[in-house]
Amino acid sequence: MYQKKQRDGAEINAASMADIAFLLLFFFLVATTFPSDRGLTMILPPKQDEPPEKLINERNIFKILVNANGDLLVEEEPMDLRDVRKSVKTFVNNNGADPKSSDSPMDAVVSLKADRGTTYESYVQVLDQVKAAYHELRADDLDWTVDEYLEFNKDNASEEVKGRYKQVLDKYPLRISEADPNKGNDKE
């Protein structure tokens, strides 16, 4: 008869476990990045072979021109970048008061035209200010701060908030017409 050997349970040496875990950890450290992409979102106009015939009333177009030096021409007048946001806001929220500004936020269009030689940085700065104006208007309407507006995520919002968000988007639709810098017209 074999006698069962009486031995206390042999310990499995777990010392190398840490090494294995370290290896995996380093792999993930090297091969991955934190998803930190944030940007200015835009919807481009649809592809079209012919310019649309729909005419927009002159008063509803807020024209911004950026030249190769980064200088701005807003509504035919030179303007400092810092004043863009305020003038876009007054223009959009005019509601027919000033005959030179928009009829209503729904009709307002911002035409942003950049020279082919303009740097991307100055273009983004102007676009940023225009978006800031709209975001402030929308945030005001929602009683949110601009930061709250920017952080808004459709996926984890309640139906009610989503409805209000959609409403405010319809109230202040951001319509930026990006004219083609090649041609000298604002047909797009």
Place this chain on the structure above:
Amino acid sequence: MAVFKKKSKSKPAISTAALPDIIFMLLFFFMVSTELKEDTVIVRNELPKATQLQELAEQTLTAFIYIGPPTDARFGTDPKIQLNDVFSNVGDITRFIEEKRAEMPENLKDKLEVSLKIDKETKMGLITDVKLELRKAEARKIQYTGNKVSDLGE
């Protein structure tokens, strides 16, 4: 007077039994909170600063287009377009978008978004061409990726 007798004891080894657990915790943290890198960027990519940045959809639904002067000066100093690890021309964008669409699940195909990572010194002429091409490819939802600042430096 009390005499403390020094106990002679053999030094116990520091137990490293919990070390793997700690490392695993770190590991899981990185596995959950990071995403695999998709491209190696071969163009200079100094993003412009902006204040009104918003998050875009998941990485799997996003096509990345990098524009900037090549990091390696042998390829010139003019801004170039990088698609999928290689320098490309404006004309390649349509095909690139088609390929990206083909990889995506059927029900999400229209959710494709394009993230434009453009060096801030790039001229708008090239960017306009790219945008025109994106319109042709029906990839109209775009994002100009930037770095968040709370206020533009005056």
